[in-house]
Amino acid sequence: MKTALRTCPLCETACGLRLTLDDAGSVLRVEGDKEDPFSKGFLCPKGAALGQLDEDPDRLTRPMVRVDGELRPASWEEAFAEVHRGLTGIMAEHGRDAVALYFGNPTFHTMAGFLYRQPLTQVLGSRNVYSASTIDQMPKHVASGLMLGDPMAVAVPDLDRTDYMLILGANPVESNGSLCVAPDFKGRLQAIQARGGRVVVVDPRRTRTAELADEHVFVRPGTDACLLFGIVHTLLAEDLVKVDLNVNGLTELRTLANGFAPEAVEQACSVPAATIVRLAREIAAAPTAAVYARIGTCTAEFGSLAQWLVDVINVLTGNMDSVGGVMFAKTAGLEIFRSGQPFATGAWHSRVRGLPEVLGEFPVATMADEIETPGEGRIRALITVGGNPALSAPGAPRLARALSGLDFMVCVDPYLNETTRYATVILPPPRMLQSPHFDFLVQIIMVRNYARFSPPVLPLRDDQRSEAAILAKLLLILAGQAADADPAGAEEMLLGQLLAAVPELREGLEGQDGTELILDALLKLGSYGLSLEAMREAPHGMDLGPLRPRLGEILCTASGKVELAPATLAADVPRLLRRMREWASERDTMVLIGRRHLRSNNSWMHNVPSLVGGSNRCTLHVHPQDAARLGLGKRALVRSAVGELEVMVELSTAIMPGVVSLPHGWGHEESRQKVAREHAGVNANALTDEAVMDPVSGNAVFNGVPVTVVATEKASNLERK
Ligand SMILES: Nc1nc2c(c(=O)[nH]1)N[C@H]1C(S)=C(S)[C@@H](COP(=O)(O)OP(=O)(O)OC[C@H]3O[C@@H](n4cnc5c(=O)[nH]c(N)nc54)[C@H](O)[C@@H]3O)O[C@H]1N2
Ligand SMILES: Nc1nc2c(c(=O)[nH]1)N[C@H]1C(S)=C(S)[C@@H](COP(=O)(O)OP(=O)(O)OC[C@H]3O[C@@H](n4cnc5c(=O)[nH]c(N)nc54)[C@H](O)[C@@H]3O)O[C@H]1N2
Ligand code: SF4
Ligand SMILES: [Mo]
Numbered sequence: 064m065k066t067a068l069r070t071c072p073l074c075e076t077a078c079g080l081r082l083t084l085d086d087a088g089s090v091l092r093v094e095g096d097k098e099d100p101f102s103k104g105f106l107c108p109k110g111a112a113l114g115q116l117d118e119d120p121d122r123l124t125r126p127m128v129r130v131d132g133e134l135r136p137a138s139w140e141e142a143f144a145e146v147h148r149g150l151t152g153i154m155a156e157h158g159r160d161a162v163a164l165y166f167g168n169p170t171f172h173t174m175a176g177f178l179y180r181q182p183l184t185q186v187l188g189s190r191n192v193y194s195a196s197t198i199d200q201m202p203k204h205v206a207s208g209l210m211l212g213d214p215m216a217v218a219v220p221d222l223d224r225t226d227y228m229l230i231l232g233a234n235p236v237e238s239n240g241s242l243c244v245a246p247d248f249k250g251r252l253q254a255i256q257a258r259g260g261r262v263v264v265v266d267p268r269r270t271r272t273a274e275l276a277d278e279h280v281f282v283r284p285g286t287d288a289c290l291l292f293g294i295v296h297t298l299l300a301e302d303l304v305k306v307d308l309n310v311n312g313l314t315e316l317r318t319l320a321n322g323f324a325p326e327a328v329e330q331a332c333s334v335p336a337a338t339i340v341r342l343a344r345e346i347a348a349a350p351t352a353a354v355y356a357r358i359g360t361c362t363a364e365f366g367s368l369a370q371w372l373v374d375v376i377n378v379l380t381g382n383m384d385s386v387g388g389v390m391f392a393k394t395a396g397l398e399i400f401r402s403g404q405p406f407a408t409g410a411w412h413s414r415v416r417g418l419p420e421v422l423g424e425f426p427v428a429t430m431a432d433e434i435e436t437p438g439e440g441r442i443r444a445l446i447t448v449g450g451n452p453a454l455s456a457p458g459a460p461r462l463a464r465a466l467s468g469l470d471f472m473v474c475v476d477p478y479l480n481e482t483t484r485y486a487t488v489i490l491p492p493p494r495m496l497q498s499p500h501f502d503f504l505v506q507i508i509m510v511r512n513y514a515r516f517s518p519p520v521l522p523l524r525d526d527q528r529s530e531a532a533i534l535a536k537l538l539l540i541l542a543g544q545a546a547d548a549d550p551a552g553a554e555e556m557l558l559g560q561l562l563a564a565v566p567e568l569r570e571g572l573e574g575q576d577g578t579e580l581i582l583d584a585l586l587k588l589g590s591y592g593l594s595l596e597a598m599r600e601a602p603h604g605m606d607l608g609p610l611r612p613r614l615g616e617i618l619c620t621a622s623g624k625v626e627l628a629p630a631t632l633a634a635d636v637p638r639l640l641r642r643m644r645e646w647a648s649e650r651d652t653m654v655l656i657g658r659r660h661l662r663s664n665n666s667w668m669h670n671v672p673s674l675v676g677g678s679n680r681c682t683l684h685v686h687p688q689d690a691a692r693l694g695l696g697k698r699a700l701v702r703s704a705v706g707e708l709e710v711m712v713e714l715s716t717a718i719m720p721g722v723v724s725l726p727h728g729w730g731h732e733e734s735r736q737k738v739a740r741e742h743a744g745v746n747a748n749a750l751t752d753e754a755v756m757d758p759v760s761g762n763a764v765f766n767g768v769p770v771t772v773v774a775t776e777k778a779s780n781l782e783r784k
Pocket of ligand 4: 199
């Protein structure tokens with residue numbers, strides 16, 4: 064028996080875990096690490112299932128290569144030779160834009176994903192770069208970038224000190240929080256209440272977070288920008304503004320807000336004008352307040368406007384960069400990457416739909432267009448790293464068909480799943496416990512500055528490759544080197560770039576492999592004068608103190624001021640005004656939203672028996688009033704502009720009438736994963752429409768999708784066992 068300390072790599076919350084393993088390396092028990100200064104013993108059911116997930120017998124242990132149309136196990140040498148053949152051939156014949164990259168959600172968490180993402184993108188030199196960002200948080204980056212200059216300057220609620228928290232479109236009691244890292248988010252919300260503060264939740268569904276709150280406000284999906292504008296309008300009209308930062312654009316903001324008086328927006332968003340006015344007054348009157356909005360407001364038609372208005376309210380009420388309001392974390396290893404250059408979008412545009420590049424990426428919502436549309440620059444090969452777009456992207460069935468028509472596809476992924484089934488080569492990373500872990504990106508969004516390093520718990524076997532070594536090989540192949548090039552060369556290249564100004568640091572670096580050496584370098588170059596050695600000496604993690612005001616270090620707009628009415632966003636306001644009128648008259652249209660469940664995470668945790676079944680089901684939540692009106696029984700057919708699905712109906716008074724909710728990440732009927740196949744569910748993204756997006760950020764729209772729902776008696780996917 065052995066115990067090991069480990070950061071949970073499964074979600075943004077980064078909980079400290081204490082594992083008990085047997086001599087064979089099998090996980091016997093997972094507990095929260097009580098000595099972790101940040102998570103203090105908290106863990107969720109997914110963290111508790113880390114061992115089962117890591118030891119899932121359906122995880123791939125060997126590379127797979129397609130031979131005669133079928134994926135077969137192969138050696139690493141064969142697999143890399145095939146990758147070399149496929150990619151170099153396509154790049155030589157069709158140019159570099161013919162090869163696309165897709166980085167999925169886990170690449171935001173793994174060390175290898177973080178370290179190799181930029182280098183792979185740079186070395187490939189293709190415009191066709193996609194990531195889970197444009198099916199998630201891109202509107203936040205755009206709003207921060209345009210207001211503050213730095214797209215990575217994500218303002219985080221000062222959860223532990225605020226007196227008032229307005230939450231829109233987030234359900235942290237189930238999701239554990241996103242763009243706001245706070246282990247035991249629920250306990251921290253309850254602590255706000257215990258110290259006399261107030262929590263208000265705006266959501267079309269009375270979620271577990273809404274139930275805990277002091278007040279829950281139902282909002283019509285997709286209309287948050289109107290509601291938020293109503294709050295801004297009130298703050299300005301009632302002179303409740305106390306701006307204590309150097310700002311630009313207050314006059315323009317006033318003009319833009321003109322059309323959004325609370326009485327003008329209430330019809331569209333279904334929130335009474337009196338409630339909007341009261342919320343504005345409450346935020347302004349609270350000693351400190353934080354407005355926080357997540358996925359429900361990002362994956363919507365006006366995602367960027369909503370994210371902008373959230374921070375406008377934080378600025379107008381004196382809560383931006385201030386204790387108890389929203390602030391900016393100070394990372395241990397990333398500050399050197401701040402460019403200091405003002406953010407802009409649209410340096411180039413996509414070939415088919417002419418969409419602007421945002422952070423060097425095109426929207427996932429246009430990936431199928433770029434694969435299917437003939438002509439120069441068409442995508443013919445795709446590299447995916449830790450992503451499952453065949454389930455997670457809008458209009459997913461069309462994208463899956465497009466993937467099946469690619470000339471070549473290589474997937475770095477531990478599973479043969481709905482996406483990797485189209486691969487020519489699958490390169491599986493080792494078990495999570497065989498990889499070192501340090502959450503680089505999550506440090507940007509923590510409610511307290513904190514760092515923790517977990518060395519690998521288990522060694523690699525000879526027939527395995529670390530994820531970093533896999534990505535290093537891909538990097539070398541893209542750089543034109545031979546299939547058998549030594550991945551250590553890529554690591555030295557990265558170190559060389561990092562230490563260009565201080566090459567003398569190279570000699571003193573330590574680490575078991577290239578990944579650890581690079582981490583040591585970043586920590587030594589970082590804000591707190593840390594090192595890998597210092598991290599090893601603090602195996603429970605290191606508290607680096609509460610958030611402190613630091614906007615002065617981050618702000619990099621051209622004006623040097625906080626931009627309250629950036630031109631790119633102001634230009635999108637007329638579209639909102641038009642849509643607002645339509646919403647007011649479309650009140651009978653049924654709309655679809657998503658749903659997350661505590662025991663699930665996107666598409667890839669449905670193969671662990673303890674995480675599926677029970678209440679974690681892929682059902683359509685329908686309000687009983689709607690069900691009666693539509694004559695729905697157990698099953699229903701849901702139709703959208705792009706597809707239809709037969710679903711199991713679950714009545715719920717928690718959902719707003721006129722709204723139905725279906726979780727994403729399901730639809731495993733053809734999966735090779737045994738347990739997941741038995742709990743197949745349906746793919747919600749068969750209903751979402753890739754033609755509709757937030758045009759400013761290119762973000763997909765998963766919430767507020769117009770649908771019709773009719774009764775059906777056909778046998779359902781859900782019941783097929
Ligand atoms: N258990 C679990 N945890 C997860 C994940 C998971 O799949 N399962 N996924 C992880 C990932 S990748 C992310 S990005 C985070 C997301 O974390 P959260 O943002 O907290 O995500 P959700 O739980 O989906 O909460 C979104 C809420 O928005 C509401 N909503 C839908 N449409 C609208 C709208 O138009 N307006 C408003 N105001 N609300 C709306 C929904 O009803 C829902 O309650 O969670 C992470 N954590
Ligand atoms: N309708 C609807 N669709 C949504 C959402 C929604 O709310 N509603 N949410 C969106 C959001 S917020 C997100 S983040 C996206 C997620 O979209 P994706 O990132 O495309 O999908 P995931 O389901 O997270 O798939 C993760 C993949 O990574 C693999 N993987 C797991 N661990 C590792 C690892 O250590 N290394 C590597 N290389 N691979 C690994 C898994 O096998 C899986 O194939 O989905 C989006 N899609
Ligand atoms: S909340 Fe759960 S999944 Fe997320 S890091 Fe903590 S234990 Fe892991
Ligand atoms: Mo996400």
